[in-house]
Amino acid sequence: MASLANVFRCLVPARALAARRAGRVAGWLLFLSCAADTAPAAGGARQPTETVAASGELTPNCRRAYAEVLKLRLGPARELLRPDLAGTPAAPAPLLVANCVDFADLLLNQDAARYEAIASAQEARLAALDKAPASVLRDYARAEMTLHLGLSQLLFKHVVMGGYHLRSGYRQMQDVVKHYPAFLPARKTLGIYQFAVGSLPEGYHWLLSLLGLTASSGEGLKNLALAAAQPHDFQIESQIFFSLIRESYYKKPEEALRLAERLHAQQPDNLLFSYLLISINKRQHHGEAALAAYRARPTGPGYAPVPYLRHMAADLLLYKGDYDDSERENLAFLREYKGLHYRKDAAFKLYLAAWLGGAPAATVARYRAQINQPGPTDVEEDNYAQHYYHEAVALNPVLTRARLQTDGGYNQQALATLRGFHSTPTTLWRDRIEEPYRRARAFQGLGRLDSAWFYFERTQTVAGPKAPYYFAAQAALQQGYLAQEAGKKAQARFYFEKALHYPWHEYKNSTDAKATLALRELK
The missing domain is CATH 1.25.40.10 (Tetratricopeptide repeat domain)
Incomplete structure (x- = not known):
């Protein structure tokens, strides 16, 4: 679901603000996934607005596949979906979960070599939905998958088409909530996007006016709270987002930490929940607890690689003064990670570990020079590292x-x-x-x-x-x-x-x- 992307943009502290205006906008859109006009829904008349039929729920097999996605077991999720995709190629539920699998894959590694194939698959699934009978799940899946496509395009700097699809998906999701007010998954996604649009700083209001978008962060939280409070297929996602926003923006960390601890206790084999526990403890300056969660994370065949976990661990070890172990984790991160973000930050942390740890001067100088290698400064951590390099003033x-x-x-x-x-x-x-x-x-x-x-x-x-x-x-x-x-x-x-x-x-x-x-x- 589009909101799975938001989990990672929240957990990975990508506040993503580029030096140029377009880049800054793209970064904010990626951070909490905010938003050309909406294309009309294809495939027949809508269902009545008063009821949400069983077609608004995932099938049992898709629900199992979705549970595997939340565990970051993407290979097993694909295998579970294979029969459904072959037997019912236009069914919204397997198309939606399959899109979530690919989107999570793209976000976790940010591998440019995978972008074209995944974007093409996203477009093909949207086309397949046009053949599906009218239903709330079809309309919801179309809106979610359009948002997936827009975020994927923005992530790889296709700003115009990415902005178009984000705006289109946002408007489509508004339409789903209007026609199916009792369908809570749509309120979850709309709430996230409303909060993101409504919380943009004043300097971005020119963009909102240009796109014709208005939203209230308060209204977004209300929609998200409603989705978090009641059972549906995506209630856990709703609870995660609601607690993360309140932790990050409203200084309410206790409920986020309690939720992460409860989810981790219920599913110790869930890598996403481990990620959540590590990240929240790290942000709340609970270094020992975050390190313990990192060391206890589930590993093994079936789990998708999550290189950023190593970068977080490198930070935690740096805080503790374990400079050699911090260096090893960041070097592993740089080897495994396919994306461009956080590389400058990793080089800066390598420099700090070498400098504070008394490494040879040549090693310290090499890591410092690595900060200035070509790469984006869209995220604040990279921007800070680059600013330090250019400022050329020794740290105390x-x-x-x-x-x-x-x-x-x-x-x-x-x-x-x-x-x-x-x-x-x-x-x-x-x-x-x-x-x-x-x-x-x-x-x-x-x-x-x-x-x-x-x-x-x-x-x-x-x-x-x-x-x-x-x-x-x-x-x-x-x-x-x-x-x-x-x-x-x-x-x-x-x-x-x-x-x-x-x-x-x-x-x-x-x-x-x-x-x-x-x-x-x-x-």
Whole structure:
């Protein structure tokens, strides 16, 4: 389903913001899969809007195949679907799940050599649907598969056709919800897309106007919550998306973590659920728990390769100070991964592991030079790595270790590390700004919020209003969240607006998106 792509765009932190406007737009569309006019539905009259017949459900065999897809066992899923696709070539259920298999394959490895074959298969399945009798599942499958095609095209830089198909699929899904309001899978997908469109920063409103798209992130969450609360074939997907959005944008991590732990306990052989558990723990700075989940992940024949897991593990090991193991995991990631994203970030992390681990100078220099190899900077992590390379200013080893330690949740160790930082008149302005920010994040992780607030405030004082670094903007964002949690709405609004007003920095787009959504929630 199109939303399986969204699982991976949420779990893989691809906030995807390219340097050029078109690239930035494509990146946002890929992050949570947001959106030429909709083609009319083929194949006869619609069903009545009041009821959803059994044709809106997957067949038992397709349901088994779909369960294999969620486990990332793509080969077994294809085998299960083979008889259905041969015997009923126009049936919506097997076409839909088969499309999900190929789409997951494409997203996991981002292999350009597979793109043409998969895009052709997507188009062929859409054509086959035109021969299917009218049903809610046919219309839903057409909309989902159109979104698959658009996302696939955008992923491989076919921006015009990708944008067309995303807009078309979005409009089709709106039509499905209009005519079949009780069909919850359509509300799931529409809710995700509404949230994505509605949460685009103000700088992208020109695109929405150009495409004729309007959406409310709040309305999207309502649709998604409805789909998450009631049983249907795709309820688990709905629950995952709802919890991930609330975790990432509304600082509600507990429910996402509980869901991931429950799903993993119920299906320890499910690689996607392991991925989810690793990713959420990593984002919430639970480094040891994330590493434990990584080491316990299911492996073996039948599972699709997921190279990005190695890149996540390399980060977790870097946070812990296991530099040799971090290096091995990132080198394995670069060998196995077919895509272009995260390569600069992997080179940067290889550089950090070599530098902090005391590797020979030639090794450190080689990894640093690797950052500048040709490649996209669509994702913020790659953009940050490239910016570091071009800035050509040496990192401070004390602050770098402290940053990695707080990222992994090793906050007491980070504070101990920071005791080794001593500012002098020659200390870089960037480092003088970063030092209180690192203290603030460590105290925040320890729950010592008064101390965290003091150092967040100090970060902004040292930075002033125009520092071209992310520390002050992030400090203001965190103060907004702290004030919001304390019920101080006016104070929260002040700091969220302050976060928006800082000039360009490496994480401006994601910071602005979070601050904007937080301000909407305050209303």
